[in-house]
Amino acid sequence: MAKVVVQFTCSECGATSGRWLGRCPGCAAFGTLVEELHGRDGPSGRGSGRRPERLGDVRVEEAARFSTGVPELDRVLGGGLVPASLVLLGGEPGVGKSTLLLTALGSIARGGRPALLVTGEESVAQVRLRSERLGGAEDVSILAETELDAVCATLERETPAVCVIDSVQTLYASELGSAPGSVAQVREAAARLLRVAKENRVATILVGHVTKDGSVAGPRVLEHLVDCVLQFEGDRYHAHRILRSVKNRFGSTNELGVFEMTSAGLEGVPEPSALFGSTRAGEVGSAVAVALEGTRPILLEIQALVSRTDLAMPRRVGTGVDPKRLAMIVAVLARHAGVPLGSADVFVNVAGGVRIDEPGADLAIALAIASAARGAPVKESLAAFGELGLTGRLRPAAQAERRLEECAKLGVAVALAPEGTRGRSASPRVASADTLRQALQAGLEAAREAAPDGAET
Ligand SMILES: Nc1ncnc2c1ncn2[C@@H]1O[C@H](COP(=O)(O)OP(=O)(O)OP(=O)(O)O)[C@@H](O)[C@H]1O
Ligand SMILES: [Mg+2]
Numbered sequence: 001m002a003k004v005v006v007q008f009t010c011s012e013c014g015a016t017s018g019r020w021l022g023r024c025p026g027c028a029a030f031g032t033l034v035e036e037l038h039g040r041d042g043p044s045g046r047g048s049g050r051r052p053e054r055l056g057d058v059r060v061e062e063a064a065r066f067s068t069g070v071p072e073l074d075r076v077l078g079g080g081l082v083p084a085s086l087v088l089l090g091g092e093p094g095v096g097k098s099t100l101l102l103t104a105l106g107s108i109a110r111g112g113r114p115a116l117l118v119t120g121e122e123s124v125a126q127v128r129l130r131s132e133r134l135g136g137a138e139d140v141s142i143l144a145e146t147e148l149d150a151v152c153a154t155l156e157r158e159t160p161a162v163c164v165i166d167s168v169q170t171l172y173a174s175e176l177g178s179a180p181g182s183v184a185q186v187r188e189a190a191a192r193l194l195r196v197a198k199e200n201r202v203a204t205i206l207v208g209h210v211t212k213d214g215s216v217a218g219p220r221v222l223e224h225l226v227d228c229v230l231q232f233e234g235d236r237y238h239a240h241r242i243l244r245s246v247k248n249r250f251g252s253t254n255e256l257g258v259f260e261m262t263s264a265g266l267e268g269v270p271e272p273s274a275l276f277g278s279t280r281a282g283e284v285g286s287a288v289a290v291a292l293e294g295t296r297p298i299l300l301e302i303q304a305l306v307s308r309t310d311l312a313m314p315r316r317v318g319t320g321v322d323p324k325r326l327a328m329i330v331a332v333l334a335r336h337a338g339v340p341l342g343s344a345d346v347f348v349n350v351a352g353g354v355r356i357d358e359p360g361a362d363l364a365i366a367l368a369i370a371s372a373a374r375g376a377p378v379k380e381s382l383a384a385f386g387e388l389g390l391t392g393r394l395r396p397a398a399q400a401e402r403r404l405e406e407c408a409k410l411g412v413a414v415a416l417a418p419e420g421t422r423g424r425s426a427s428p429r430v431a432s433a434d435t436l437r438q439a440l441q442a443g444l445e446a447a448r449e450a451a452p453d454g455a456e457t
Contacts (some may be wrong), residue, residue: 006037007036009034010029066081070104092391098207102127102130102134103164106140108162114141114160116143135209165207169208173188217402238353244293274356282448292358302350305366306373311448317348348369378444384439385403394439414429419433
């Protein structure tokens with residue numbers, strides 16, 4: 001006989017408590033504990049257990065991936081969808097999650113694999129309207145359902161190759177007392193879909209909403225359950241969207257896909273370097289970084305502005321750059337390269353809304369800031385990569401060869417890189433520097449504008 005127990009669960013971190021508390025013992029947030037009813041079966045003590053298998057005897061015919069028909073999505077997934085896997089796609093409202101997945105489902109269905117869309121957010125008619133705009137999604141099966149039991153039963157009966165749940169926050173299990181979207185509901189839905197997906201070999205993609213700070217709403221538990229977590233980023237006001245993988249059990253993380261939102265849906269951008277890496281010759285405060293995202297080298301324009309301030313604590317604002325990394329680069333510039341920025345605000349921006357997590361972009365960020373501070377443009381057709389050490393010395397960046405190939409492809413004349421970097425071909429010419437000071441000498445032209453006061457060198 002199932003017994004119902006009352007539990008209080010934090011809606012932020014998922015910590016549980018037997019009684020209500022004003023402040024969560026797990027994450028110290030106030031007023032986040034909500035009451036939940038849990039059905040609990042008594043300990044059964046039965047079950048004979050299964051015999052473990054020898055790993056070498058396990059058959060692996062199932063590992064074949066299949067393409068989603070969207071090359072940029074395949075790339076981020078690590079080469080296609082793995083059957084029976086569970087993928088979580090997170091993203092802000094309106095970024096284009098439903099659009100991307102409907103496009104993928106459409107081409108999977110056209111390829112002869114049954115594809116099912118479970119929509120809890122939009123009506124069937126709304127999805128139909130979108131499919132008319134995108135085109136090519138006629139063969140996708142659609143189900144408007146939010147009851148978890150019904151969804152699982154449909155999956156077991158239909159066993160499609162791919163199923164998209166849009167969104168996991170709308171599903172609810174009626175035996176849990178809490179509202180859809182609450183911690184317990186989301187966790188229950190994901191756990192049950194995981195079981196159904198693995199048993200029936202359905203590749204399942206869950207759409208998840210993100211909270212204000214960018215993490216997938218609901219407990220972090222969800223991220224541990226699934227095989228792959230994808231994050232769809234980019235602001236609504238720009239046409240470009242970035243898809244990246246945060247976790248992937250079947251491929252590399254940090255893989256990057258770039259899309260452009262058009263009236264006909266999301267279109268992949270196979271050559272983002274050409275889009276994001278172009279600068280105008282002679283412009284002060286702009287440099288090109290050769291960053292590496294997963295296995296993909298990408299040229300990105302970095303812009304910097306240095307302006308005099310009367311604030312006691314000058315601002316260091318980075319869009320697309322880690323603030324700690326930016327503070328470090330500013331300090332190294334001041335201490336080791338003679339670019340004092342103590343009474344100047346520093347703003348740094350990465351083109352196209354891309355976020356750089358990789359230390360290999362340090363040198364280009366430093367170059368852009370120094371260019372802005374000295375009023376001297378970066379030399380024409382120059383791209384830079386290399387990690388900056390706290391001593392002012394440059395450290396070699398990973399996979400220099402691939403970065404140089406990307407430079408060659410985009411017609412970059414000179415690659416400014418740490419000592420010891422060698423290219424296989426003549427183009428681009430590698431200008432190597434041992435320290436940041438040498439790199440600035442090699443990378444910047446003579447000053448054209450007066451340096452902003454506060455950054456006088
Ligand atoms: N006709 C159109 N032309 C260009 N862009 C459009 C058009 N219609 C919709 N869009 C774009 O599609 C986006 C909405 O996409 P979509 O519904 O897939 O987002 P979503 O991430 O699923 O949002 P939600 O979280 O609300 O479900 C809008 O932000 C808009 O930019
Ligand atoms: Mg949607």
